[in-house]
Amino acid sequence: MTVLLHPRYAKVAAATSDLAGYCPKNPSYLQIRARVNRLIDRYLAIAILSDRLSDLPSQFTTPHTRPWEPINWKGISPDQVIGVDPALFAMIIAGATEIEAPIRAYSQESWDYLEAVHPQMAFFMGGECDAQGSIKAMGVWEKEERQHAPTFRKIYQQLTGEKLQPKPNSVTGYQPNGDPWNAVYHHTLSRITTEWSATAVYLWLMAHSTGDLQQAIAQPLQDEANHLAKFWGFSRWAFAEPFFTQMRGSTHNLVDLLKHHQGERTHSNDLIGTEQLNHAIELTFTLMRVMVRLRAWNKELSPSFLTHLFGTSPLSRCSRGAA
Template identity: 40%
Template sequence: MLSYKLNIDKKSEIDPKKNILKRLDTLIHQYLTPQILNARLEDLPIQFKNPQPRPWQPIHWQNIKPEQVIDIKLEVFLSILIGAIETEEPIRGYTQTSRQYLEPIHPQLARFVGGIAALDGTMLELGLWEKEERQHAPALIKIYKQLTGKHPSFTLHTPKTYELLNNPYDDLYRHGLHRVITEYSAVCLYLWLMAHTTGTLQQVFAELLQDEINHMTKFWGFGLWLFPESYLSRIGSSLRQMFVRQNATQASHIQSTIHLFRTFRRMMGVLNWNGWSWHHRLELVYIFIKVLHLLWRWSKNLTPQYLEQLFVTED
């Protein structure tokens, strides 16, 4: 198993008033280098054979303080935490839906994502994705309790279930696009939260971020391998549709774009988007653009031969 090194933005602890965009650039360059992305992608065959969750660094939860929140009102920050908890909590539903879409196409990745389930739905083995992601909601709850002294009140939502519409490849295309964009959105959100925090609070978001980068990278690479002709263009088109709110009827993938826009709108709703200041909104859009551009450049070096070595496995 490859080792993971925790990279905390030490400069932010020295200068909490450092320009947020510069802090974002620093974090992006620390956590999303091509070397890191390649390493996360290349350990997938190892995880197929011997799945091991990424260990977190020790966290001293009692050291989390309200003053570690930078350049954002605490009540807005707490509302974002609530939204993140609501999004992260139903991980079992996410993993099992993805497992069902993946099983006819790539059983090993299906197992990595959602483990093994009996015919009646009983879990026989947890997937590595679930083992890592199920730490997120409890961590966010701990942050909230440490900042307020209270347990957060939040609403659980039910993820979309598996639905066979066309054929397994078409269905996985649609679902996989949705999964990659939600993971990418989580990466951008946790980068933004790291830029607005310091100390132990920032350390927790660093752990969440590293998990999301790990999973996003693997799903992104899988999509490039399975759908090499249209994957990147479709991600770009869908994101443009969501951000500029173009008429979905102009796209050839109408339903996928509509579903993605609804997901994005729901996600921003639970994150209290209406309570964000305009400069905070622009910061998040800045991250979305920077990270997407970085992923685009990285993808150009992922040749079909390279991806085949990672995803073509022996039965």
């Protein structure tokens, strides 16, 4: 039976909903904000963040990666990009691919810093090496992160029909300064900033996509939220100084990401110039909403819960904070 709708209602019926809630064809700024908020409620609920953090003791004894939902690669297409030029969207995907590499160097760096202060966290990040430096067991963080760059590369190819040739970042590597806790403090701050930025960028990509494209980005997004919760919990256990005040300047990372490929993958700088500002505002909003959620969750992290996860806190032995 065919139901004929009055034209007045046909438009409403055509609007669909997806993982970010109501999905209009041409969303306004306020509708994008609503979609970001919906995604944060879905993927960064207080209960989810607590669950991801309390997963750690079982990771120390029986390491296991977070399972991914299947991705329908063939179903991904440029018409699933909404409210942003598909060329700009693909550029952000290219930037995301590049910040995800080289994971081996990143995980080795984390292992080097953490081994002296919390060997189990070092194992979770960088696994275990033999005397020659070859990997005996890969860390769970590394295994999960290794899936991200190939995922974004495939999404890029599906959207543009072109193969992406990413330029991996250079990694500073382990820089001991004679005080392992001070070195870990700075390393943890940098890891939280990276996971937080990645979470915000992937949420923004999901707010601007639908269907199989959005579903694909939801997989690395959930890994980043998982890692963010674990690092945040570790930092609350290890250091007296909250990180909120240290996070200034991180919004610049997002704008840099937008600028990263300007002029390289598009010949239309005007397109990027006009759209860039609007989307930088949306990205900054997303970054701030994630921080608001982390601050709300932070209140739930009692010293006894953190001791249960990580052991006796160094804070109970001496005062540690920002150095």
